[in-house]
Ligand code: NAD
Ligand code: IPM
């Protein structure tokens with residue numbers, strides 16, 4: 001199993017170091033894992049002029065999976081857009097055809113008090129957000145800022161074709177079959193034609209899944225329902241931009257965005273695994289970041305790309321154990337628990353494994 005390791009920027013290298021220690025445990029036990037490091041994001045721009053350099057493209061294409069830290073930072077925010085770190089991230093997603101982004105928002109019971117909502121509202125929470133990742137307003141043309149009639153005009157295009165909607169719909173329905181057989185599709189069909197098509201295709205597709213219950217919700221209501229009564233949701237399927245926003249919102253229900261892993265998959269379950277959060281420039285270089293989202297992303301890699309449920313569960317069980325032992329990074333700390341650094345959290349997970 002060849003894994004491309006892309007630490008990225010900000011806290012990326014710190015959280016990646018802990019994830020690699022977890023992989024090392026499996027390597028030492030004889031699992032055939034080969035890792036090779038590459039550059040993506042701001043560091044890659046500084047070194048090569050491109051946020052997704054050719055060497056990384058080659059490495060990513062020939063690997064079975066990609067493990068990513070995070071990219072971006074204020075020092076790159078004023079570069080021309082093609083050189084921005086975020087463009088590198090969108091580039092690798094598109095290049096590898098990683099159209100299905102799975103973001104599970106699970107509340108570990110020990111973190112009920114770290115959530116911004118009351119414990120009774122979030123206890124037992126287990127939502128799977130299925131976000132389309134290679135279409136929508138993120139990639140639609142035309143786009144850009146131009147001058148028209150002497151005024152600057154900014155433009156992006158929200159666009160989906162029916163095939164793109166159907167294939168992400170299938171991912172959601174298939175996932176629901178392994179869970180509680182409920183899918184909620186989120187759109188804005190009252191205003192946006194693109195998402196009217198989204199709803200129409202989801203309804204057509206549901207005929208192939210008579211055992212799964214499909215419901216629909218408008219995105220503004222969904223944002224509200226996520227904080228009012230999040231446990232009404234099981235599998236949620238939505239487009240790229242709505243999924244970006246709703247998954248950050250859902251992360252807070254679980255205590256911190258530092259807990260939310262993600263998998264981005266192609267048709268053959270080749271995948272890129274990364275925490276849902278960013279490079280956290282405000283805490284970078286201080287050994288303060290929560291590495292658990294990245295470590296849990298390794299678990300998702302075992303599950304989805306390597307088909308190794310036992311190793312995935314083992315990593316998740318180790319994370320549960322360190323939380324049960326009371327260890328907390330700053331983002332999930334509460335009085336009565338033990339505050340630890342990023343690397344100490346890594347130590348604890350390795351020991352628990
Ligand atoms: P962010 O997710 O980086 O940070 C938001 C807040 O959450 C910050 O206060 C940060 O300290 C905290 N946080 C995030 N991850 C944490 C962790 N593991 N442990 C503890 N606290 C954590 O979002 P932002 O500040 O909006 O973006 C910063 C940069 O990251 C931007 O350049 C953005 O484009 C980029 N970004 C990258 C990715 C990615 O690589 N997948 C995702 C989101 C944002
Ligand atoms: C995410 C991030 C990215 C996105 C950015 C950094 C391009 O916010 O992975 O959620 O918007 O998809």
Ligand code: MN
Pocket residue numbers: 244245248276
């Ligand atoms: Mn995001």
